[in-house]
Amino acid sequence: MRRLSLFSCISFSILIASPSLAKKADSEVIEEKSTEQAKQAEPVEPEGNPPKEAKAKPPKEDKKPEPMGPGIKPTTPEIPGTPWRVHDGTRPQPVAVKPAGALTTPLPEDAKVLFDGSSTDAWLSAKTGEPCPWLNKDGVLVAKAHSILSKQEFGDVQVHLEWRIPSGRKVNGQGGGNSGIFLMRLYEVQILQSHGNQTYPDGTAGAVYGQTPPLVNATLPQGEWQSYDIVFHAPHFNDDGSLKAPATVTALHNGIVVQSETEIMGPTVYRKLASYPKNLPEKAPLLLQWHGDPVEFRNIWVRDLK
Numbered sequence: 001m002r003r004l005s006l007f008s009c010i011s012f013s014i015l016i017a018s019p020s021l022a023k024k025a026d027s028e029v030i031e032e033k034s035t036e037q038a039k040q041a042e043p044v045e046p047e048g049n050p051p052k053e054a055k056a057k058p059p060k061e062d063k064k065p066e067p068m069g070p071g072i073k074p075t076t077p078e079i080p081g082t083p084w085r086v087h088d089g090t091r092p093q094p095v096a097v098k099p100a101g102a103l104t105t106p107l108p109e110d111a112k113v114l115f116d117g118s119s120t121d122a123w124l125s126a127k128t129g130e131p132c133p134w135l136n137k138d139g140v141l142v143a144k145a146h147s148i149l150s151k152q153e154f155g156d157v158q159v160h161l162e163w164r165i166p167s168g169r170k171v172n173g174q175g176g177g178n179s180g181i182f183l184m185r186l187y188e189v190q191i192l193q194s195h196g197n198q199t200y201p202d203g204t205a206g207a208v209y210g211q212t213p214p215l216v217n218a219t220l221p222q223g224e225w226q227s228y229d230i231v232f233h234a235p236h237f238n239d240d241g242s243l244k245a246p247a248t249v250t251a252l253h254n255g256i257v258v259q260s261e262t263e264i265m266g267p268t269v270y271r272k273l274a275s276y277p278k279n280l281p282e283k284a285p286l287l288l289q290w291h292g293d294p295v296e297f298r299n300i301w302v303r304d305l306k
Contacts, residue, residue, distance in 0.1 A: 069173050070198045077273040079211070079265075086210050086271060087200040094204055094217040096195075099254035102220065102227035105160050107301050114150055114286070115141050115300040123148040126287055134288075141297040143179060147290045153283040154184065155234040156305035160227070164296045165193040167223025173199045177222065179295040180209060182287035183232045186267035186280070189251055189259070191228075191295060194219040206251060206258035209268050214251075214258035225298070227254055231305070234282065235264075241278030 068074050072089035084091045107113060114122045117139030123132035127146040135142040165177035177193030187208070194205040194217055201207065205226075206214030220226055228251060235247040246266075251259040266274035288297065 068200055070200070072200075074200075074271075076271050079273070086273060087202060089200045091201045091213065093198055093201055094206075094214050094258075097216040097218050097256055099218045099220060099256050101254065102162055102225045103160075103229060103252070103255045104162065104225075104227065104299065105229070108303060111160075111301040111303050112152065113301050114152075115297060117298060122151055123288075124151060125149075139298065141300075143288070143290050143293065143295045143297075145290060148288050149185065149285040150287075150302075151285070152302075153281075153285050154302060154304060155283040157183070157230075157232050157286075158303040158305060159183070159230040159232070159286070159300075160302075161300040162225050162227045162298045163191055164225045164298075165222050166294060166296065169222070169293075171197050171222065173197065174203055176293060177295065178289075178291040178293050180289040180291070181228065181230070182268065182289065183230070183247075183249065184234060184281075184284040185287045186284065187232070187247055187249070187264050188268040188289070189228065189230060189249065191289075192219075193222050195221050206253040208249060208259060208262055208264055210270065210272075211265050211268075211274055212259065212262050214253065215260065216256060216258060218253040218256040218258060220254060228252070229255075233305075235276060235280065237279065243276045246276070 066074055068087050068089060070089050070093070074085055074087055074089070076086035076088070078085050107116070117136070120132035120134060120136050120141065123134070124130065125133050125146050126149045132148050133145040134148055135144055159181070161181065163179070165171065169176055171177040171193045174192070177197070179191040180188040181191065182188045190203055190205055190207045190209045192199065192203065192205040201213035202210055204213055204217060205219045206217075206228075230252075231250045233248045236244040238244045247264040248261050249259050249264060250257070250261050264274075266276045268274060286302070
């Protein structure tokens, strides 16, 4: 395995994710939706009034989601400055580049360990705020149940993590081998088994999801460990809460640059155009996404860049 040289930075303090953030988990992109529906009581007719004639309700339309994938032009919004739409399957596929292998980078002296195989204590359930529901199986963190949040919050940050899609698992497009790392809980770098598996380019491994495809597809075959090395700079806002400077991200996938100081258009959304709301926090937890697939993780550490 090759080694990656790292930057120096100051140490940081531990903050616990607030209950309000935990309650905001499982957003539209994370797609953990409640199946319960509110029940509405039928109106009661006053005594002495004749009953109203029942009106037949029109049958509900069976609306199927619009298909998306390679070669499909969706009806999603256009991305400004490009001829492409969000999740546009007609956008050129990233060229596949064969990496030498994942970067298994030893822990720097000033880094904060989020997972080293010994404990899941650095994480909480994003849905409930309870202890991490994911499995620690032989020193490997296995996705399960809900997305998880780091207890500590970060703004400008360097992140290293390694991930793997289990071999033999059926993968097709966005299904079977899907997760993501959300910087500040808002901005997703896509995790996907993209070796020999095409999807819409802004949903490929290493993409800023729904916004910017990776420069190349550096995904290794299924069953092999992959690495991400990410440098993220948080957005800045004016005194009135309006955007002053967008967030940026540089990302290396298995040692190959796939995002280079890419400007992020706003918090990640599904099938919509991202934009910045006012007054976002300066720091927030990292989020690892549960997308229904048992994606595996190891060697996760971060360095605060402020």
